[in-house]
Amino acid sequence: MNKRVKSIISDALIYIFLAFMVIIILIPLGWVLSTSIKQEVDIFAKPPVWITDNPTLQSYRDVLTGSGIPKAFLNSTIVGFMTVVFSLIFGGSAGYAFARFKFRGKKVLSLYFLMSQMLPLTVLMIPLYYMINDWGLIDTKIGLSIAHLVITMPMVTWMTKGYFQGIPKEIEESASVDGCNTLQTLIRILMPLLKPAIATTGIYAFVSSWNEFALANVLTRTDASRTVPISLSEFSSYFKVDWGDTMAAAAMITIPIVILFMLVQKHFVEGLTAGAVKG
Amino acid sequence: MKRLSLSKDEKKALIYLLPGFIVTALLIIYPLYYIITMSFSNNAINQSGFAGIANYTKLFKNPQFSKAIVNTAKFTGFSVAGAYVLGYILALAINRRSIKLKGLWRSLIFISWIIPGVVKATSWKWLFRTDGGMFNHLLQSVGLISSEVPWLTSPKFAMWAIIIVQIWATAPYVMLLMTAGLQQISKELYESADLDGAGFLHKLKYITLPLTKDITFICILMLLVWAINEFSLIWIMTTGGQNTSTLSLLVYNQFKMLNLNMASASAVMQLIVTMFFAAFYVKLTVKED
Known part of the structure; x- marks a missing residue:
């Protein structure tokens, strides 16, 4: 009996701890939402209040009609989409080669793809700026999405390599007996099998591009290519910050990401931990 | 041929x-x-004139560089240690057999990892405000501080503020990875330890920690590399001022000032530091292939 009581008490303590941690995790986002629906006079109330008596959607209206955010949304979507397409084609086929073929230099090349995921963007930023400038692609969406391949290519290669390795070779062999060549097998047999995995990889690449700040900060200049992180950071760098509008914009750019994440959560978590727990 | x-x-x-x-x-x-x-060039912008190691010797003599090294070490050391310990405790809590709704707890905690970096930085910048900021208000109402702390506007506190945010942002990643690691441990080990009357700490020391050693290394190396390379968080909160300039910020700010000799030399130093830890990571990950 004593043991049961003890275990009930420790369970209760753990629930309290977890609830407390969840509250801490959610405080910043909660404060963003709380501020975003306040009237200007309530935003600087002392002491601050969590729930306003006079909620308003004015900040959201301001952001939608009078800021660079809607254009930035469009830019981010286009840049993200281009990045995903390029990196799935190039990175996906490289991942396939790593998973299926024996070749000299395989080890060195796979180390290279793994290491490149850890390169500091501030280091690559300087040469990339001058290169993209030479190509005349500063402040263009295509220029930024080329730069984002630096992040997504190694990641997609590494992720798809793992997914392809998960499919038994026999499936492909029987397809080749039936007269499919490698490319046909890849497209007709493997792709349908890997649909959820490819979707996850694509979404992961999209989110990385959507969230990326350092490169976008030096490669974009105007509304022609500015993405959401840059547009948001400009809200809070003005001399006088309109915190209501800033928080409304922050809420608006976070929501699509949270939804995308919830959609792929299961596969995403598997992908993230697969490499690490294999031993 | x-x-x-x-x-x-x-x-x-x-x-x-x-x-x-x-x-x-x-x-x-x-x-x-x-x-x-x-x-290695005299004139970094058009890569002309071989300068030997002149840019590096100049960099090593520059107090901004030594400060950036110290700041990077402080930011990385404290944020990685904090995130690892907190994330591990969360994983242990969620992994306890009798705890219900494991998936829900995990998703809720994971939120601070998935929100865009710029939103993390901007929302905390707003929380850390003085003159009625929410963070100070919360700390005051539970009695942890008596007067407002100028979190982001004083060289004494700014780095600690940023470390808090980095821990908040990366502990969920540790939680996730360690949960996966804990699930690999066979339950029979714990059952036989229970039969021997082993307590929680005993089991932690002799079963849990040793059997999560590999994944711990991978996790910590990943956190180290991310912390060394972190840019947007620090740049948005302080732009590297108030004694928060890490290597990333030094490289960026020198680049912005078109001080390219120093920017490129410090960038290469950052590259060396990062690749040092990345090499360990790669060694551990590729081992099983």
């Missing part, structure tokens, strides 16, 4: 690998070559 002949597999691999390799060679290998050349 024999060495150049390719097997059937190699021919196919070449076709599938080549496009991706060319893209990354152009966007990763070439820029690395570019920045290294810059760092």
Whole structure:
């Protein structure tokens, strides 16, 4: 009996701890939402209040009609989409080669793809700026999405390599007996099998591009290519910050990401931990 | 000529690998070559005039550089230790057999990891405000501080504020990875330890910690590399002021001032530091392949 009581008490303590941690995790986002629906006079109330008596959607209206955010949304979507397409084609086929073929230099090349995921963007930023400038692609969406391949290519290669390795070779062999060549097998047999995995990889690449700040900060200049992180950071760098509008914009750019994440959560978590727990 | 002949597999691999390799060679290998050349040039902008190690000796004498090293070490050390300990405790809590709704707890905690970096930085900047900011208000109402702390506007506190945010942002990643690690441990080990009357700490010391050693290394190396390379969080909260300039911020701010000799030399230093830890990571990850 004593043991049961003890275990009930420790369970209760753990629930309290977890609830407390969840509250801490959610405080910043909660404060963003709380501020975003306040009237200007309530935003600087002392002491601050969590729930306003006079909620308003004015900040959201301001952001939608009078800021660079809607254009930035469009830019981010286009840049993200281009990045995903390029990196799935190039990175996906490289991942396939790593998973299926024996070749000299395989080890060195796979180390290279793994290491490149850890390169500091501030280091690559300087040469990339001058290169993209030479190509005349500063402040263009295509220029930024080329730069984002630096992040997504190694990641997609590494992720798809793992997914392809998960499919038994026999499936492909029987397809080749039936007269499919490698490319046909890849497209007709493997792709349908890997649909959820490819979707996850694509979404992961999209989110990385959507969230990326350092490169976008030096490669974009105007509304022609500015993405959401840059547009948001400009809200809070003005001399006088309109915190209501800033928080409304922050809420608006976070929501699509949270939804995308919830959609792929299961596969995403598997992908993230697969490499690490294999031993 | 024999060495150049390719097997059937190699021919196919070449076709599938080549496009991706060319893209990354152009966007990763070439820029690395570019920045290294810059760092050895008298005139970094057009890479002219071999300067030997002059840019580096100048950099090592610059107090901004030594400060950036100290700041990077402080930011990285404390944030990685904090995130690891907190994340591990969360994983242990969620992994306890009798705890219900494991998936829900995990998703809720994971939120601070997935929100965009700029939103993390901006929302905390707003929380850390003085003159009625929410963070100070919360700390005051539970009695932890008596008067407002100027979190982001004082060189005494700014780095600690940023460390808090980095821990908040990365502990969920540790939680996730360690949960996966804990699930690999066979339940029978705990059952037989229970039969021997082993307590929680005993089991932690002799079963849990040793059996999560490999994944711990991987996790910590990942956190180290991310912390060394962190840019947007610090830049948005302080732009590297108030004694928060880490290597990333030094590189960026020197680049912005078109001080390219110093920017490129410090970039190469950051590259060396990062690749040192990345090499360990790679060694551990590729081991099983």
